[in-house]
Amino acid sequence: MSQHQGSCFCGEVKFQVSGEPAAMGYCHCDSCRRWSAGPVNAFSLWPPESFKVLAGEDQIGTFHLTEQSYRKWCKKCGGHVFTDHPTMGLVDVYVANLPDLDFKPALHVHYQESVLPIHDGLPKMKDVPAEMGGSGETLPE
Template sequence: MNDADTYHCQCFCGAVKFTVTGKPEGMGYCHCESCRRWSAGPVNAFTLWKPDAVTITHGTDHIGTYNNTEHSYRKWCRDCGGHLFTEHPGLGLTDVYAAVISDFQYDPCVHVHYSESKLPMRDGLPKMKDLPKEMGGSGVSVAE
């Protein structure tokens, strides 16, 4: 860990900067269609933080928000389009994309929405059909 467990994050152009502090509540890979379309990739590497662990330090006025459901408020930089994080108010968590966190040891522990996967990943981690029960999902595992 570095600097009292504070990690620096930013968008692609640097107009928006923020920090995450402490330890994430969880880390993993999301394979759902919504995350794939938003990230323009086959999978999203997520880190989940309590909302008060995320602090905008620069460029609040450059942050745009999009939500196609009340479950996810996706944030991005209005200058460069770089993705920042997604607020999940119902879960009481904020998903900070692993790729925007500098000097952070990403250590995934689960795959969620693996039944929607377009990129099979044979890494020995648990694969969930949707979400774990404690996050409102079925808690059902699927084969790797």
């Protein structure tokens, strides 16, 4: 079983994921863009049982605008580490925080909110796939 370790910006919060992610891709929603301070956010979604905090659990802060996303960050450095998505039953570990993960994006989600069009041949979902509670509708590249 593969394992990947990551941390916040300062290294106070350390975590590990095991096995294979449920999905990998790019999110274009306003919330992810504003949280990441970038035009797009690379994600890797993992079953909660595959995710484990190894150190610094007492340094993890939580913020949420909606019940869909509980964003976690390091209280010491402010570095973003992961997001719990309880309605999907998944944890989003930011790809930038998993340096040895072989990132293989499969799709773009919330592409209707994109501010950076990306022409890479991957499916562009209006919101998210139907099996994750979305419309399943795709948009043209």
